[in-house]
Amino acid sequence: MKQPVVIASNITHTFGSSTTRFTVLREIDLKIYTNEVLMLVGPSGSGKTTLLNILGCLLKPTAGIIDLRGKTTQSLNEEQLASLRLQHFGFVFQAYNLFPVLTATENVMVTLDLLGVKRRAAQERAHELLKLVGLGHRLDSYPAQLSSGQKQRVAIARALASDPPILMADEPTAALDAETGLKAMELFCMLAHHQHRAVVIVTHDPRIFPFADRVVHLEDGRIVERSSILPDSQSLTMGHSS
Numbered sequence: 242m243k244q245p246v247v248i249a250s251n252i253t254h255t256f257g258s259s260t261t262r263f264t265v266l267r268e269i270d271l272k273i274y275t276n277e278v279l280m281l282v283g284p285s286g287s288g289k290t291t292l293l294n295i296l297g298c299l300l301k302p303t304a305g306i307i308d309l310r311g312k313t314t315q316s317l318n319e320e321q322l323a324s325l326r327l328q329h330f331g332f333v334f335q336a337y338n339l340f341p342v343l344t345a346t347e348n349v350m351v352t353l354d355l356l357g358v359k360r361r362a363a364q365e366r367a368h369e370l371l372k373l374v375g376l377g378h379r380l381d382s383y384p385a386q387l388s389s390g391q392k393q394r395v396a397i398a399r400a401l402a403s404d405p406p407i408l409m410a411d412e413p414t415a416a417l418d419a420e421t422g423l424k425a426m427e428l429f430c431m432l433a434h435h436q437h438r439a440v441v442i443v444t445h446d447p448r449i450f451p452f453a454d455r456v457v458h459l460e461d462g463r464i465v466e467r468s469s470i471l472p473d474s475q476s477l478t479m480g481h482s483s
C-alpha cells in the first residue's frame with residue numbers, strides 16, 4: 242500500500258490575537274504521497290499558501306498534527322524544524338528568491354553549502370541539476386540575464402539540491418507565459434513520476450490543472466472537494482480520500 246510522506250490531521254490555523262483573530266484553516270485532513278503531483282486550488286484568500294507553509298513545516302499550525310514520514314513535528318524547535326526542512330523539502334516560491342549577485346551555479350551551490358558539501362562537489366552537483374532543468378547553457382548567467390522561465394528553473398534546481406523527497410511550489414506558473422508554464426509543469430511531472438518525489442503545487446492557473454494527479458479545492462479555509470485523477474486509480478473519487 243502507498244505510504245504518505247506527510248499526513249496533516251485536523252489542522253486549524255488562526256492569525257492574530259484577541260480582536261484581530263482570524264481563522265484561515267479549519268479541520269484540514271490531507272495526505273501527501275510520493276510519485277504524485279498534488280494541486281491545492283481555490284479562490285484568493287482561501288488558505289492555500291498558509292496550508293502549503295504548514296505542510297512544509299515553515300509555519301506551525303495553531304492546532305492539529307503534521308506527521309512527516311512517521312514523525313510528528315509539533316514539539317520541534319525552530320532549529321530542528323530548519324534542519325528537517327533542509328532534509329525533506331525543496332521550495333520554489335513565486336518570486337524565485339534568487340541572489341542577484343550570484344550566478345545560476347552559485348545560487349544552487351548556496352543550498353549545497355548549507356548541507357556541508359565541499360566546493361568542488363557542490364559545483365559539479367549544481368551543474369548536474371542545472372542541466373537536468375534544461376539550463377546547461379546558462380550555468381554562469383546571473384538572474385538579471387535570465388528570462389522568467391529560466392529563473393524559475395534555477396529556483397527548481399536549487400530546490401532539488403538537497404535531493405528532497407518533497408517539492409513544494411507556490412504559484413509556479415503565475416509569472417510565465419503559456420508555453421513556458423507548460424514546460425515547467427512537464428518538469429514538475431517528471432520530478433514526481435520519474436524521480437519519485439511528492440510535488441505539491443498551489444495554483445490559480447486552470448491551464449495547469451490537467452497536470453495534477455490529485456486536486457484539493459479549498460474555500461474559506463476548508464477542503465470542499467478532492468478529486469483523484471491518477472491514471473492507476475480505480476475511479477474518479479470526489480469528497481472522500483485524504
Ligand SMILES: Nc1ncnc2c1ncn2[C@@H]1O[C@H](COP(=O)(O)OP(=O)(O)OP(=O)(O)O)[C@@H](O)[C@H]1O
Pocket residue numbers: 256257263265283284285286287288289290291292445
Ligand atoms: N501572516 C499573516 N497574518 C495575518 N493574516 C494572514 C497572514 N497570512 C495570510 N493571512 C490571511 O489568511 C488568509 C489566507 O491567506 P493565504 O495566503 O493562505 O490564501 P491563498 O488562498 O493562498 O490566497 P492567494 O491565492 O490570494 O495567494 C487571507 O485572508 C490572508 O489575508
